[in-house]
Amino acid sequence: MSVITIERKVLEKNDAIAGRNRERLGQHRVFALNLLSSPGAGKTSLLERTLDELGGKLRVAVIEGDVQTDLDARRIARHGAPVVQIVTHGACHLEAQLVADALDQFDLAAVDCLVIENVGNLVCPAAFDLGEAFKVVVSSTAEGDDKPLKYPAMFQRAAALLINKMDLLPYVDFDVAAVRRNALTINPALEVFETSCRTGEGIPAWCGWIQDRVARLRG
């Protein structure tokens, strides 16, 4: 019997490409976010609200990741932001190479902030670095308050949590305090925002966080 020592990361190829994406975004001082949630938590609606709120303040570009269709990219384009749609044809997450290809289609010198809307899925996208500065996870009041406990990997890696659909709170059994507590137990550094795309609640605070981060990056 003999043993060959290997000690290599399974995702080393993806990580290397993500590193190059990060370098490229850094050269243009583009602040990049990887937006993650289960399907239907409201990622695209939040993005639409975010684009409207940041209009005239920041130049925001968007990469849309979906299993099928360019419906989301069309929604984003209506708000005047440069957008590239990635269709994964069944794959459950975005990989760094797909983002690298999408970056070719932007004028990065004219972008302050890039938001990558990942495929709706709380499991697989957590493992794939795309080259973003931060991951942001969206969890809605309609989904139930046990998400941080059920999907700890996602919450552990995120810098911010948006508790979305706050306007539905009177109609659902959702314990905001429990979600905050559970999420912060997994990741004490998490910034938590309570948002509603219907009422606009929390959108200025969330956009303020983005502006603050962009200002830090761009000095």
Place this chain on the structure above:
Amino acid sequence: MHELGLAEGILDIVREHVPAGRESEVTSIEVRVGTFAGVDPESLAFCFAAITADTPLRAARLAIERRAGRELQVVAVELGEAAGGVA
């Protein structure tokens, strides 16, 4: 359900390290999977068995070691007697 892609990643790495012609001697592949790696170990082992079923690596099994953290690493391969007694 990205374990299939990860199993293919493991297979690629193993093939790069095992000398040509000795793949059938591989009995075990030690893989470290962090609890926050976002990977289901059973699904990973199943996918690996499925993609190696018709290859010289069909006897190789994943020995999955759970760790704290986000780690997902191929640590080592163990070679024993080749299936069918070929040295």
